[in-house]
Amino acid sequence: MHPLISKDSKWVLQEDGTSKETIVQNETLFALSNGHFGTRGSLEETSRTPDYSYSESTLVNAFYDSEPIEYGEWAYGYAKNHQTIIPVPNGKKLTLTLDGETFDLETGSTTDHKRMLDLEKAVLTRTFTWTNTQDKSVDVKIERFVSYDYPELLVQKVWVTPHEDGSELELTAELDDLKEMGQTKGHQDSHDPRKKVLKERRFDSTDLESEEHTLMHITPHSTDLNLIVGATNALSDASAAYHRDGNTETWKVETRKSQTVSLERWVAYGFIFTDESEKEEQSRQVDDLLSKVKEEGYDSVKEKHLDYMKTFWSTSDIQIDGDDTLQTGLRFNLFHLHQAAGRDGLTNMSAKGLTGEGYEGHYFWDTEMYMLPFFIYTQPEIAKQLLRYRYSILPQARERAREMAIDNGALFAWRTINGEEASPYYPAGTAQIHINADIAHAVHTYLQATDDTEFGMNEGLEILIETARFYETYGHYDELRDGAFVLNEVTGPDEYTAIVNNNFYTNLLAKHNLNYAIEWVEKALDEKNEDGQAVLEKVAFEKAELDAWKKAADKMFLPYDEKQQLTMQDDSFFHKKVWDFDNTPEENYPLLLNYHPLTIYGHQVNKQADTVLAQFLFSTEFSQEQKERDYNYYEAITTHDSSLSRSVFGMMASDIGDLEKAYDYFMDTALMDITNMQGNTNDGVHTANMGGTWMSIVYGFGGLRMANGTLHFSPKLPKQWNKLSFTIQFKGRTLQVTIKPEGSEYTLLEGEPLEINHFGEKKVIQ
Incomplete structure (x- = not known):
């Protein structure tokens, strides 16, 4: 059994002890989020002992900064700007001091240190006993959760139980605005393309007026995004001496043996807005939320959270x-x-x-092809919202198609936050035009599983039309292949094979994308659906397009080697030398970190499933014998x-x-x-x-x-x-x-x- 897996519960991950390596390793695993924001599972006192953290970031979904991508050699149509999700003010920072000595894992003695992530409740709990150098001790318990009922809210509670009378206990809660940018040291000096180095704080902050709460307005350096962050606290001991200094609140109490002092803390990460004139209204909303939950109390907010999680697990x-x-x-x-x-x-x-912060917080095809099925079949309302995001960036996708000299349709960005392409390496980015069909396939799967005709005749129909239009325009009929419809200069899911003709996965998915569009356009025409008719009018649909899509789908070229009776990953794949796996040392994996792309591209070697993925998605279209032959062949060359x-x-x-x-x-x-x-x-x-x-x-x-x-x-x-x-x-x-x-x-x-x-x-x- 893995040391993190609890022996007592099938719902708990448990970390024991104060091993620096273990605590850092679990920082990701113990992260809490709710789709709006997330915070890593770092310790509350990490700013005092930074070696116990890799990156203690708190991240708000789609709150990003941007800067121009610098190319040694530029060409038309290259992605213009980085989009990088940025850490926002840290609301976890708590300081405990006993008789002038401040707690951390390197001061005094910490015993019985445990952290437990309760998956059923979505609550992270930390317990320990700390004895300072003066031999004074306290028992400490800290709970942390991210609310689903109030998606802006990080909720924490600290219980401190002294072992002796007469000591001075000091508790400090701070909303850290990251003036010293230490959140991304784990990324420094990295040549891993999956990471991006942030060397400095990437937002500006302004303190706002509030009678009883801390409020902060933050804006990234280079985007027009705005965010209000606020914090409020409540100490159980009304007799405590209290002091507030900017974003920091401090309480001092005289300890009584076995008498617990508790601190409740709420931190709110408001919703992103782009017009700074809304700052006053957004600030008021965060201020009101903090007042509401403070009055409601920790136990009540937690109980709602537990009820939500109970509902989630009942269906998932x-x-x-x-x-x-x-x-x-x-x-x-x-x-x-x-x-x-x-x-x-x-x-x-x-x-x-x-x-x-890996991959800069970008969205990929991962959502539609790997993550969305879970939501379609367990939480379809969330699935719909994820697809609505793709609809929201259709204007940028249309513009990207024009940049690619496609005058009709849309091409979704390979990696993005704001809808614009952010992949600077086009062979493994923009060339992956299969993302259009991935999104279309997700839309069609959602519609089949839910019968959500309203979505289908609105956002879904428009996505299907614009993606189909792209493929019909991008491809052409190759007379040397008996007039087959081909898609050239593309990259499939396997990023170790780039810029090829007729990637099997891309062509098969594009064929289905065209058929999905035909199905739903005909449904809109036959049923004279008002919403569907409005969409057809909006996108200036012409009935001649149906014939063009049908012809392209019917004549789509799907490469196959008759001699070997194998499905070809693309036109050229079988003409390449098989990678020398026997003489590739283990430390040279992943290959992308140890070999030039052209070295990899020149061989039969797969980074991941490609043809096999296509056959899985449409398994009824292939015989068992064909799937087995292809599986055995491609498995042998996949890393x-x-x-x-x-x-x-x-x-x-x-x-x-x-x-x-x-x-x-x-x-x-x-x-x-x-x-x-x-x-x-x-x-x-x-x-x-x-x-x-x-x-x-x-x-x-x-x-x-x-x-x-x-x-x-x-x-x-x-x-x-x-x-x-x-x-x-x-x-x-x-x-x-x-x-x-x-x-x-x-x-x-x-x-x-x-x-x-x-x-x-x-x-x-x-």
């Missing part, structure tokens, strides 16, 4: 009987996945969630240097009937961050892998597929488990699936009777 928990470590690890992944999702229709999910890879190979292993291999891959994905398998968990959790873990259970072992609006299951239970159970939402129903060695059970927990397909046999669940 997965239960495994037979492996307690895996059970906790799986819940850890679902917990962080849930924390990461933007919920306002204007923000999304970054590759690291809000747990770290899994990307965290997105293993879950796909595991799910396809389930599909082709290799349950042992599926289980091994699943074990890697389920515990990836807890074991730091990729070696970079310090920069944030791997949210796409976490989504892949859920998919591995539901799509892999559960065998879930959706075809023509019907759920199909082909369940398989690994021999290591006694039982597997999960719950999904589908078209207003709640369905529980239980898989046992002797068979599977389907239970309708809520909603109208539902027809499903079990191993090809129709069943009505009621």
Whole structure:
């Protein structure tokens, strides 16, 4: 059992002791967030002992700074500006002083030090006993959670119980505005392209007037974003001497043996606004919120939070009987996945969630292809909001298409926060035009699973039209291929193979994107849906486009090697030399950090699943024999240097009937961050892998597929488990699936009777 996994509960990660290395390692794992903001699991006194922290950042989703990208050689259409999520004022900073000595893990003696992350409650608890150099002791308990009921709110409470009478206890709470930028030292001097160095504070701050709270207005150096941050506190001992100095509040009390003193603390990170004239109104809202929750009290706010988490787990928990470590690890992944999702229709999910600054807080295709399925089938309202973010950046996507000389349609940015392309390396960025089809596929999956016609005939329809238009314009008919429709100079999911013709994944997804658009445009025309008609008019749709899309979809070129009977990743892939895996030392992985891109591009070597992912997504379109041949070939040349890879190979292993291999891959994905398998968990959790873990259970072992609006299951239970159970939402129903060695059970927990397909046999669940 991993040392973090509690022996007493399948819901708890527990850290014991004061090991500097362990505390730093767990800073990411113990992060708390709610989609609006997140704060890493650093210690309250980290500013005194910075070696106990890698990056104690608090991050607000989509609150970023920007600066021009500097190119040695520039070309037209290159991404113009960096977009980098920036740490905001630290609301966790608390100081405890006893008879003039200030607590930290290097002063006096700290015993019984424990930190526990309760996944069920989403509460981080820290307990310890501290004895100062004068042999005076206190017991300390600190709780921390991020509210879902009040998405702006970080909530903390400290209990201090003295062992002796007559000492002077001093508690200080500070809203640290980061004048000394020490939050990103873990990134300094890094050549890892997944990181960006922040060498200085990237925002300006102004203190605002408030009768009883701390309020601060902050603005990044180079964007027009604004944020109000506020804090308020309440001490249990009314007789305490109190002093306030700017953003710092201090209380002094004389200790009484065994009489606990508690401090409740609320920190509010307001919602982003772009017009500074709104500052007064936004400040008032934060001020009012702080007054409200202070009056409401810690216990009441916490109780609401616990009720929310109970509801979340009732629809999202997965239960495994037979492996307690895996059970906790799986819940850890679902917990962080849930924390990461933007919920306002204007923000999304970054590759690291809000747990770290890796990838600069950018949104990728990860959301749609790896994370969104979890939300579609457990929390469809959040799934809709994530898709609405993509709709909100359609204007920027249209402009990007024009920059790419495409006069019709839209091209979504490969990596972005504000909708504009922020990837400076176009071969592994802009060239990944499959992102359009990834988003379209997510829209179509959501619509099939929810029957949300209102969204489909509004935002969904517009996205499908504009993405289809792009592909039809970008591609062309190749007479040397008997008039097949081709997509040249693209990069597929495998970033170790760049700028190729006819990447199989891209072409197959584009084909389906075109068909999705045809389906929903015809639905809008046939049903004379008012919303749909308005969208068609808005985008100046012409019926001739339907014929163009149908022709492109029908003639889409999908490369295949008849001689080897293998699906070709692209036109040139099989003409390259296979990478010399036998003579590549272990320390040279990941390859991207140790070999020039051209060296990698010239070989048959995959960073992650590509063709295998395409066949997984549309598995019914391929024979089992074909999938197995392709799986074996591509698995042998895949490094899994990307965290997105293993879950796909595991799910396809389930599909082709290799349950042992599926289980091994699943074990890697389920515990990836807890074991730091990729070696970079310090920069944030791997949210796409976490989504892949859920998919591995539901799509892999559960065998879930959706075809023509019907759920199909082909369940398989690994021999290591006694039982597997999960719950999904589908078209207003709640369905529980239980898989046992002797068979599977389907239970309708809520909603109208539902027809499903079990191993090809129709069943009505009621």
